[in-house]
Amino acid sequence: MNPLSTTIAEQLLNGLTLGGIYALIALGYTMVYGVLQMINFAHSELFMWGGVAGALFLSFLPADAGGGALIAAFVVAMGASGILAMILDRVAYAPVRRSSRLTPLISAIGASLFLQNLVFLWRDSQMAFPQPLAVRSFPCGPVTVNGLQVFIVGGSVALMGALTFFVRRTKMGKAMRAVAQDADTAELMGIPVNRVIALTFFIGGALGGAAGVMNGLYYGSVKYNMGFLPGVKAFTAAVLGGIGNLPGAMLGGFLLGVVEALGTGFLPEPEWKDVFAFAVLILVLLFRPSGLLGENTAEKV
């Protein structure tokens, strides 16, 4: 195999790994948007919160704690981020639910500033993310596959599968879809709308928290401001797939990850890679605001 296609294969693999993380975060944006038609601007902090919670939990355990500790770290991080998401909704969003569009956005920026600086005050430098399992690499055709990459892609796909099952097949999932379609009518039909909203925030936050742990494992550290860039990129992924659309967020996440990784592989300066996501975001919003899988909805009068 020639070196060019090896580079492409390697970057494809990196892209899928990144994409899995983006897709998990994007699901949080898209779920909240689907139910409340609101951009949860502080969602990137839930991702950071999960990463920090996971790192903190693992730092209390012995260094070679093994797979069980890793699973436990995921549970802790997802719980921490999920609960924080519910608190965020109660404190910052619920009181302004009926005001103009601008007010919840301002409240969200405030919450984002608050959460980021809460962690900043606790620790202003980066914190190492413990690796409970030794990472093995194995050759797979022309490229070397890292065990972590397999784990992240597999884990994110499994979580997405569980979410799809929940939304499509369970009663609560049905209630969620009903609220997304029309909250007022759903309430008249006896659906506990507030509980559905709380659950939506919990699940969105938990998925973000899981992504935070994966990100920590992959890059080896967590920091108070780690949420900003992945947050904007995941939002781009959600918009790319069609905001409010679950399969769209997954597709958008993987697509953006791959595009970014391929772009990085061929760019002279790696820092320009962040421009990619923003450029994609602006172009999608300008030319196809409904995204790849989203339906065209006329603005309500």
Added chain:
Amino acid sequence: MRTPLKKFKSYFWAGVGVAAFLAAPLVLQGTSWAFVIRILALMGLYGLLALGVNLVLGYVGLLDLGFMAFYAIGAYTTALLSLRGVGFWWCLPASVLAAVTVRTLLGWPVLRLRGDYLSIVTLGFGEITRIALNNWDSLTNGPKGLSLLSSAAVPPLRFFGFGIQTNTHFFYLIFALLSLGLLVCARLNRSRIGRAWMAIRDDELAARAMGVNAPRLKNLAFGLSAGFAGVAGAIFARWENFVTPESFTFWESALLVAMVVLGGMGSLPGVLVGVALILGLPEILRSGVFRWIGGAQAVNARYLVFGAILVAMAIFRPQGLWPRRVDRLPAGNE
């Protein structure tokens, strides 16, 4: 009803306040309180920026999260031109022109987007600008920034032969331009254009139905607001004599929004109050009064406090501390 005497009294005290404020640097100069001059001048500079944000957020209701990009464009334009020997009074209009042009070109496609999408796109543009400044080494010298101090090519900053060098000089320069900015905003607010902007803010669909050319007027506000950023950027470059991409992060843009929201969107005195409070807060925290909660730590906590303030304002007082006055039709004779 306000009687003429009461009106005269309130104007009189306002005049005394302004005079005292303008005399402050002359009194403080050379004392141990001289650092206050710099803080006041900085407040004036942020006042200019906040007026720009207020123009789009307060008057037209568009939330811009990348306003610092245009401040950066203004600052870099002046820095680059100064290093090539261009005088400040040419740099200033050039900075304004650069910021306004870029912003109008950006506004033309993106202003069609709905509120929250527009915010994200402006955020994206702000970050693209910062990343570009960080990486375009041949022009901007990358993260190391541009220093005007070491270069002999930079012409001295003079105003009719009078050299502008110290913080006190910049204080007067900044407040002269801020007064001009306030005048422009106040006049715009009461003009036909200002009323059309408010109609768009309150209900764009209804405004369009009444014949308001919403896309054009929105872009006008968008472009004009960048003029304020251009002026502020030009002054910043010559005052600091140093520009680096790290001065123009997303959080700075968010802070500007916080100032305008705290003071009162669309209210000129409100915007100034918001700027003074948010820039003054770290100084207050640093002062002795708050030392018992941990001095330096309290200053680090200021962003935490700003975040909490934003959430609290959104919930309890969305109109701000000093809300804009709603002009009512006179309700008959009283």
